[in-house]
Amino acid sequence: MKLNNLFKSELKVLNIGLEGFYNDLKQQKTDTVWLNWKPRSSSNKKSMSLLDKLRKK
Amino acid sequence: MQKVQVKKNSYYDSVTLMLISRDVGSMEGVKEVMVGMGTDLNLELTEKLGIKSPELEGLTSNDFFIAADVESEEVMAALEAKVEELLTAKADAGASDYRPAGFDSAMQTMDLNLALISVAGQYAAEEADRALDKGLHVLMFSDNVPVEDEVRLKEKARGKDLLMMGPDCGTAIINGVALAFANAVKRGDIGIVGASGTGSQEVSVLIDKFGGGVSQLIGTGGRDLSEKVGGITMIQGLEALIEDEATKVIVLISKPPAESVAAKIYEIVKQSPKPVVVDFIGADPQPIRDAGGFACVNLEHAAAQAVALSRGQSPEDLAPLDEQWQKKAREVASELSEEQEYLLGLYTGGTLADEALKLLGNQLGGIYSNIAFDKEHQLDDLSDLNRHVVLDLGDDQFTQGRPHPMIDPFTRNEHLESDVSKQTAVLLFDCVLGYGSHPDPAAEVAKSINKLKENGITPVAVGSVCGTEGDPQDLQASQKVLEEAGAIIFPSNAKAVEFAGLVLGQGRA
Structure with missing residues (x-):
């Protein structure tokens, strides 16, 4: 199962959010990349769902 | 005077800004200050500080602001300069690292296999969806996510054989890597699936202390074992650890699950070829034993049983504190004044506070708490603490x-x-x-205990340090540093609580 493959792989982490977690991973010498994340469309749900529809096309 | 500075479309993470808010709050001439993004919560908190300004209207969660009540224009200028300095220092620290703007470019940087998501709750589900679509396992630290989203994401993850x-x-702790709040525990053959954050930390740390090691520690989130979520992640984790060659013994940690969920889990425990230690904190031990699992009296007992089983030994009951500690309890109790009557537990770890309530509640005839088990002991008014009280300071009411x-x-x-x-x-x-925690929490507690002493307040201070030799602290x-401040320190919360009970039992409780 894929899940058990995870236990046999080297962990490589995409950090989305707090910088502290990214720094902790680097301190543990774990490969990680920190997404330059920003809230989308200022939480305007209507435009978010429109964007989602566009993305799916 | 009230002053507001707004920077549109400048995003910083919430923890960074909360820490800056606190740092500049102690500047001379600053009466109140809020540094944050224009989220509804931050704007509401600003209003509660009594700061109002038309400039704050219509701000979005992409807009950065400083709102302050200051003594003069000069103070505001100094405040703005300080905030700028702290933000620049933060930006410089990570300046050399490439930060991809989107998932697609991130996926090209390396062969990613897990997403660690800690953005505000309202955005977290969308990011998790995206991560699962890319075939990534997910650890979602974010809270305030609707349970419907949790169920949907967990079902989606299960369908793809991914962990949510x-x-x-x-x-x-996955493959020896501590994620979010976790300790540097030795690797070994004990696998943990935990729905309680600090409960899992305590058990993993004690396994390390008892000479064992951890293969994987899979977190589920606190709602996983509810009726609605159905234990999806705990069941997936348990089955994966049964299959995992590196795991010999499994530990499950949670508050008592919903009955239907417990039944499903006990059925898997019954079929498990590997021993399963089950600490459903405070739950009836009989169904656990009936399923062939090992029930626990506390978190330390869970760790001790797991280590014994991993060595092929039969697990034993924990020995109570010995005569030396009983003598110590009598000694410190004899130094207390007549008016010193009550227990006060001030916890940062929710499961540890919960453990204190469960282990001492009966002895003390009930403990008042913000996380009490019954309405009678629910403590909403903190102005009267002249009774036995345990507070979980990590609870929502203290972290707004x-x-x-x-x-x-x-x-x-x-x-x-x-x-x-x-x-x-x-x-x-x-x-x-551990990782995620403050760089020196012990020194902070010691500082406060010393301040109390200066004011002539000298309770028996009893605590435990949940940490390993490998932790960053x-x-x-x-x-x-805690012992030098006069505190009596135990290797586990259960032992600290037991000692507290002994002291209070010396004709006082």
Whole structure:
């Protein structure tokens, strides 16, 4: 199962959010990349769902 | 005077801004200050500080602002300069690292296999969806995610044979890597699936202390074992650990699950070829034993049983504190004054506070708490603490607009200095080390205990340090600084609680 493959792989982490977690991973010498994340469309749900529809096309 | 500065479309993470808010709050001439993004919560908190301005209207969560009540224009200028300096220092620290703007470019940087999501709850599900679509396992630290989203994401993850840890998952150790709040425990053959963050930390740390090691620690988030979620992640984790060649013994940690979920889990425990230690904190042990599992009296017992089983030994009951400790309890109790009657527990770890309530509640005839098990002992008014009280300071009511007290000890220091009184007989506390936690939480507790002493307030201070030799903080130094402040330190919360009970049992409780 894929899940058990995870236990046999080297962990490589995409950090989305707090910088502290990214720094902790680097301190543990774990490969990680920190997404330059920003809230989308200022939480305007209507435009978010429109964007989602566009993305799916 | 009230002043506001707004920077549109400048995003910083919430913990960074909460810490800056607190740092500049102590500047001379600053009466109130809020540094944050224009979220509804931050704007509401600003209003509660009594700061109002048309400039704050219509701000979005992409807009940065400083709102302050200051003594003069000069103070505001100094405040703005300080905030700028702190933000620049932050930006410089990570300046050399490439930060992809989107998932697609991130996926090209390396062969990613897990997403650690800690953005505000309202955005977290969308990011998790995206991560699962890319074939990534997910640890979602974010909370305030609707349970419907949790169920949908977990079902989606299960369909793809991926792990969806969380929402509100604070702890995991995957392949020896500590994620979010977790300790540097030795690797070994004990696998843990935990729905309680600090409970999982405590068990993993004690396994390390008892000479064992951890293969994987899978977090589920606190709602996983509810009727609605159905234990999806715990069941997936349990089945994966049964299949995992590196795992010999499995430990499950949670508050008592919904009945239907417990039944499903016991059925798997019954079929498991590997021993399963089950600490459903405070649950009836009989169904666990009936399923062939090993029931526990506390978190330390869970760790001790797991280590014994991994060595092929039969697990034994924990020995109570010996005569030497009983003597010590009598000794310190004899030094208490007549008016020192009560227990005050000030915890940063929710499961540890919960454990204190369960282990001492009966002996003390009930303990009042913000996380009490019954309405009678629910404590909403903190103005009257002249009774036995245990507070979970990581609970929502204490963390609005503030970082969790494990990240920033400020909230607990405040409570240590205001809530401990001449009526407090025993001050009980935790000190959680590890990744994610404050760089030196022990020194912060010691500082407050010393301040209390200066004011003639001298309860018996009893605590435990949840940490390993490998943690980024110095375990030995942490214990030492607390002991130098006069605290009695135990290797586990259960032992600290037991000692507190002994002291209070000397004709006082």
